[in-house]
Amino acid sequence: MTASTALPSSACPRCAGSTVTTGLPRPWCPSCDWNLDQATPVLFGWRWVDRRLHRVAARLTDAQFAALAEGPLSPRTVTAARVTTLVAAAVLLAGVLAIAVLGVWLIFFDFFSLSTVLGAVLVGVAYLVRPRLGRMSDLAGKGIVLGPDRAPRLFALVERVATAVGAPLPQVLMIGYDLNAFTTAVGVRRTRVLCVGLPLWATLEPQERVALLGHELSHFVNGDVRRGPLTQVAETTLGRVAHLFGDDVPVGNGLVAYVTAVLTRALGRLVSGTARALQLLLVWTSLRDSQRAEYLADEMAARAAGTRAVVGLADYLVTRESIGTVIRREVRSGNGMSAWHAATRVARANLAANLPLLRRLTRQTEVSLYASHPPAGLRAEMLERRPGQAAAVTLTESEAAHIDDELAVHQKRVLRELAA
Template identity: 70%
Template sequence: MTTTTACPRCAEPTVTTGFPRPWCPSCDWNLDRAVPVVFGWRWLDRRLHRVAYRLTVGQFEALAGGPLVPRKMTAARFVTLAAAVLLLGGVLALAVLGLWLIFFDFFSLATVGGIVLLGLAFLLRPRLGSLGERRPLDEAAAPALFGLVRRVAEAVGAPTPQIITVEYDLNAFTNAVGLRRQRVLGLGLPLWATLEPQERVALLGHELGHFVNGDIRRGPLTQVAETTLGRVADALDVDGSADAGGFIGLLTRGLGWILSRTTSLLHLLLVWTSQRDSQRAEYLADELGARAGGTDAAVRLEDHLLIRDALDTVIRREARAGHGPDAWLAAARLARANQAPNIPLLRRLSRHADVSLFASHPPGGLRAEMLERRPRVAAAVTLTETEAARIDAELKPFAERVRRDLAG
């Protein structure tokens, strides 16, 4: 914490914690400068930020004292599903028209047009996700981890993931991939290794909660809507550095620019429409994490993520020194102790710096405060130090690969 001068608005001491400019933790003076860049036009970004701030705080106040349950249908979900159906219908129409043109007068100019349309339909096809290069963790090699995941899933009323993967970053996620919609849980080893046992339970409760919290981003149709428009915009975007090619080339690039920007704007509007529901779902996932690991552990987890940059720094330092997860945990504990006085300030700062109309997650400070304002709950699942050590031993074969990745 660095105290600099008195606030010109309320005369309280200002600080520079988490922000390069002095700001006031009493009245938020100067935090209007902590505006994330969205469009690059400062006047527009600041106005959108003010709208996002009002919506975010309004939603927080409404949920903090009211019911927090999954919603099956909302206006945002309806709009997103309708857009998905229209986009899928458009892609199917392109494919059908392309096939018709190919066989209408084979081989002619129409055939070339049909091939182009088929290629465009293939480019815009729905993506159902895949594991990519990730390797599923074998349950026989990690029975303690799989057993803990099952216990947490039962505690929060969520289905058990069929696949667990070990990731390389300070993160964790759940998803459903493929035609069979296999449920995947990804655990970033740097994050997992730096959490205390009950915080790990809260993390699992939060991630598995995404299977039952009504998150608008998780449905296959809604995923189509939020990704296909982006691909359309990319396909229409013409490289301005290319040879003009006369009037026709200039006209083509101009038309492509207009269509690309229009599609991008529609994409942004669609994303903005769904983000209020997504943030609501995150609050519910946090509550399910608290149900699994206890309120105290869930709050500590949120504060842990507030100092992600500091944690990333010390973990990479230890990785470059050749040290593994035990050293990461020790370094993280020291970083958390050093940053503890700053947590209230970082929470307050996040209410401004992490607010956006296009943010899928609420600010970290509001998430911790939401848990503190709602009824406290005891842990439904307890992870002992012995069980945690057994899980660490199961994940040890991955540690060196992750360490090398972090060191690099």
């Protein structure tokens, strides 16, 4: 989404209102949404299917927004999505365990025979699709792990924000390479990880940084069904099954080998397609709860940073594509964090007049059955419609500058990653 000046170009053929070209290559109408479908996300590549699925997703998103805007927002422990996901995970775990046990039994049932070979194959399949809970090594390429001794002011700020939102402290704090931030939990012990992209951190205003930390830390306590270990087991196990059985079996020489390969491919595609369909069903089931958790994370972040700062963060996300272009330009020029921040301030000021249109546009471009986040424009509107909150944690310009000094030592490495 590339923002441009909102200039009336012609009358809308549907409602006769003024059309604009903000954010899209062709004119569209903010009054009746004429021609806004040019921004419909592509899911399957069939236009009529994508449009139909987008309309379904839009209805679900709008209905959820309307239900939450005036009601209470609090973590929920029992929902249909959570129960469905937990049952699916339990069934998958039992299935993988059953395959492994059957494989071991066949190996020793009549050693050494055809059953031994079949048993070894089943054990191998169980090993390949075994549940995984992630490892710290999986995050090695996503950022730089910080220690409290190297960034004491940042760690102190994280602790203040965690206290304000009622969340546990992350056990690992990372500085990432991109315009993003995330939290996750890995391993059997569920080690809590917070990763904040340096380009994102450096280009936010001080109080918006508090909002960012508040939002991310809230994910440790906001009841997001997709962050539970069993949810990860269900989705990743089905994905591995689909990948494992989706590969084509090479065709050998001779009629028997050819027929065997054809039958094996057909069976593999059936298993792969079924696993993929079940995975999509689980994803679609859990996404409504996940989006609700995002709204709740914004609400909790407002306790720490104040509503105004969280709205500012949401509007930053509305314009993130344009800001990303600005940052890449500064990176190509070899400029660092202070230049990123200055250029972003100018870009945001230039885009301010178009924010209402850009917010509206996100309700088309960011709505999907696969979207784990509500549109950024709706997130800002949700905060504005709910009672405002004062900041419990304040970050001054001076304090923010001291934290930047702590992080500046990693600037060159981040620059290299961005340039690459």
